[in-house]
Amino acid sequence: MKEKQFVIVSYDIADEERLRKIAKIMEDYGFRVLYSVFECYINRSLFEEMKTKVEKLIDHLEDSVIYYFLCEHCREKIEHIGRTPFYLEEEKVEVI
DSSP, X not given: OOSOEEEEEXXXXXXXXXXXXXXXXXXXXXXXXXXXXXXXXXXXXXXXHHHHHHHHHSOTTTOEEEEEEEOHHHHHTOEXXXXXXXXXXXXXXXXX
């Protein structure tokens, strides 16, 4: 799969050091929209690369990472309330 996919990544990491490391990895693949939530628009190989790096760091008994894949139609329906991240303004995502 070479085309890009929109992926929301949400995580809950118990240890602060692991949390910082996971955030650093995520910054290489997407944009932070909330403290532990990133939006990524990446192809499958980059997703697998990111996921592998995350899986190596997390404690599978204490931490949780969830990947939500959204289609383009669903992405168009995103609504945002409050302070708008700079990249959302450029993409014309509906802000209420």
